[in-house]
Amino acid sequence: MTAFQLLFYLLSAASIVGGIGVVWSTNVVHSALFLVLSLSAVAGVFLVLFADFLALVQILIYGGAITILILFAMMLTRVADEAVVSDSPQKPWGVAAAAAFFGITAYAIYNTPWNVGTAAIQRVPFRDLGVSLFTQWAIPFEVASLVLLVGLIGAIIIARPEDRE
Amino acid sequence: MIPLQHALIFGALLFSLGLYGMLARRHAVMVLMAIELMLNAVNVNLVAFSAYVAPGAFVGQIFAIFVITIAAAEIGLALAIVLRVYRNKATANVDEIDLLKW
Numbered sequence: 001m002t003a004f005q006l007l008f009y010l011l012s013a014a015s016i017v018g019g020i021g022v023v024w025s026t027n028v029v030h031s032a033l034f035l036v037l038s039l040s041a042v043a044g045v046f047l048v049l050f051a052d053f054l055a056l057v058q059i060l061i062y063g064g065a066i067t068i069l070i071l072f073a074m075m076l077t078r079v080a081d082e083a084v085v086s087d088s089p090q091k092p093w094g095v096a097a098a099a100a101f102f103g104i105t106a107y108a109i110y111n112t113p114w115n116v117g118t119a120a121i122q123r124v125p126f127r128d129l130g131v132s133l134f135t136q137w138a139i140p141f142e143v144a145s146l147v148l149l150v151g152l153i154g155a156i157i158i159a160r161p162e163d164r165e
Numbered sequence: 166m167i168p169l170q171h172a173l174i175f176g177a178l179l180f181s182l183g184l185y186g187m188l189a190r191r192h193a194v195m196v197l198m199a200i201e202l203m204l205n206a207v208n209v210n211l212v213a214f215s216a217y218v219a220p221g222a223f224v225g226q227i228f229a230i231f232v233i234t235i236a237a238a239e240i241g242l243a244l245a246i247v248l249r250v251y252r253n254k255a256t257a258n259v260d261e262i263d264l265l266k267w
Contacts, residue, residue: 094188
């Protein structure tokens with residue numbers, strides 16, 4: 001087993017442990033911190049799969065921005081005061097759905113003849129990624145920026161306190 | 166080299182955890198965290214396919230960048246909605262928010 005493989009299995013195990021923590025922990029703040037562990041480990045998996053740029057973006061956006069946003073939302077909905085939250089009565093259905101999904105997917109993964117090339121995985125240079133994002137994928141890129149703008153304005157309008165008079 | 170199947174199984178496991186969390190949690194913020202897990206699982210799959218099935222063509226990575234963008238917009242809007250609902254109904258449990266149920 002090479003160092004790369006060892007790293008992949010360690011990181012994915014860390015991510016799965018973090019994911020279990022997110023859905024298992026009864027304390028919401030612990031849950032959010034487990035989410036950081038899980039998403040940072042996914043960034044490591046991206047590095048092992050030679051997606052350097054995505055690993056950076058993952059740490060910046062998920063490790064930083066989204067976690068802070070979630071912690072702020074918890075602070076403002078005072079869920080941290082109660083701390084312990086109960087699970088929904090549809091928990092058994094959740095277990096069944098997740099197990100069924102995993103079973104079917106695993107079966108499909110191992111029974112599909114993947115057209116995997118013998119070429120080694122190659123690192124994608126940042127330059128190529130950037131050039132392709134601004135030429136070949138320019139229109140989706142602009143649409144994505146429009147979506148972000150609409151999301152920004154919408155979030156402000158929804159969360160703004162209503163006028164008192 | 167890691168077999169492609171192992172990366173896909175990792176993605177499927179993460180997605181199943183997210184699916185379970187989304188169905189079994191009551192608090193809206195917890196449901197959102199589970200959705201983030203699922204989006205990440207999808208990104209892992211896209212990156213794995215991009216690296217193994219079409220090395221050199223990095224379309225999967227571009228898709229993953231767009232998924233992250235949409236996820237950021239989604240979590241911002243969803244948390245704004247959660248704050249709004251909490252202000253109006255003093256609860257953030259998804260089973261108590263039933264205004265649209267007859």
